[in-house]
Amino acid sequence: MSEIKCQVASITPLTDVVYKIELTPPAPVEFKAGQYAMVKMGEKDLRPFSIANAAYDNERIELHIGAEPGNSYATEVLTRMQEDGEITLSANNGQAFLQSNGLPxxxxxxxxxxxxxxxxxxxxxxxxxxxxxxxxxxxxxxxxxxxxxxxxxxxxxxxxxxxxxxxxxxxxxxxxxxxxxxxxxxxxxxxxxxxxxxxxxxxxxxxxxxxxxxxxxxxxxxxxxxxxxxx
Missing domain, CATH: 3.40.50.80 (Nucleotide-binding domain of ferredoxin-NADP reductase (FNR) module)
Incomplete structure (x- = not known):
């Protein structure tokens, strides 16, 4: 699992509890549409969040984080990003990515x-x-x-x-x-x-x-x- 240190470009509220996170990696990131990022909060504390941008748009990573009250799993990640201005993650996780086989x-x-x-x-x-x-x-x-x-x-x-x-x-x-x-x-x-x-x-x-x-x-x-x- 290749780790990437990303800069936090912006944190924008989408609703009262959902935030759009724009991350800037040091280089374009290879992943498939439908894969998720594993945010590293500790050596054995990795937290998954779906990548919201498409795979062709790979010079950034967009996450939508629901940080409602009581959801420490997400709010801790959001707080870390706000305070540190950077976060470490891996991007190409998961097997439920887009499969083009001609079916609707x-x-x-x-x-x-x-x-x-x-x-x-x-x-x-x-x-x-x-x-x-x-x-x-x-x-x-x-x-x-x-x-x-x-x-x-x-x-x-x-x-x-x-x-x-x-x-x-x-x-x-x-x-x-x-x-x-x-x-x-x-x-x-x-x-x-x-x-x-x-x-x-x-x-x-x-x-x-x-x-x-x-x-x-x-x-x-x-x-x-x-x-x-x-x-």
Whole structure:
């Protein structure tokens, strides 16, 4: 595992508890879209965070860190970056990266799991491959979907990209889908036999997605997500 010392270029709030971290490595970093960084907090304390930028955009590393109160795992990393102005990490971790095999792709993200799917989405759109790709992004509130406007614009620009925001606790003025994000996926797809699925979110969500979509024909070799290495 090759370690890289990165300078902290910027820390920008995306919501009240989610921050966009821009890191500058000493040289372009090789990784695949959908891989994650392991932030080194101690000799045996390595903490994973999905890389949000695409693999072609490799002169920087972008992380989206959810540092809500009580989440010391993330807030300690954020504090270290703020105080030291630098951080050591390895970049090319994980096997759930983008696989281009011609099958339509469904990306399912919960909360800041979006950063994983965002890297894959950007890489796919940049590649010129017009295989259909759909991103379902779920959050408790509409404000949690912090890049929804940009994603809507991308969907208008690229005919093969569809963006479906899903809000669990919607206000009356919300015009989009409501409830659990994977229920929206299942409402739109009856058969997953010829579909690739990429999942990022809490382990419980990933397990439920795997169980429910397997019943509808999803093949194990077409399901990707870092959680599946542990559950």
């Amino acid at each position: 792709m469904v990306l399912i993200a919960g909360g800041t799991g979006f950063s994983y799917t965002y890297s894959i989405l950007q890489q796919h759109l940049h590649s010129g491959d017009t295989t259909p790709i759909t991103l379902y992004w779920g959050g408790k509130h509409a404000s949690d979907l912090y890049l929804s406007e940009q994603l809507t614009e991308l969907a208008e620009k690229y005919a093969h990209f569809t963006f479906v925001p899903v809000v669990e606790f919607a206000h009356d003025d919300w015009q989009g889908r409501t409830g659990w994000v994977h229920h929206a996926v299942m409402a739109d797809h009856a058969d997953f036999a010829a579909v690739q699925v990429y999942v990022a979110g809490r382990f419980e969500m990933a397990k439920t997605v795997r169980d429910d979509l397997t019943v509808r024909g999803l093949k194990a070799e077409n399901l990707f997500g870092d959680a599946f290495a542990f559950i």
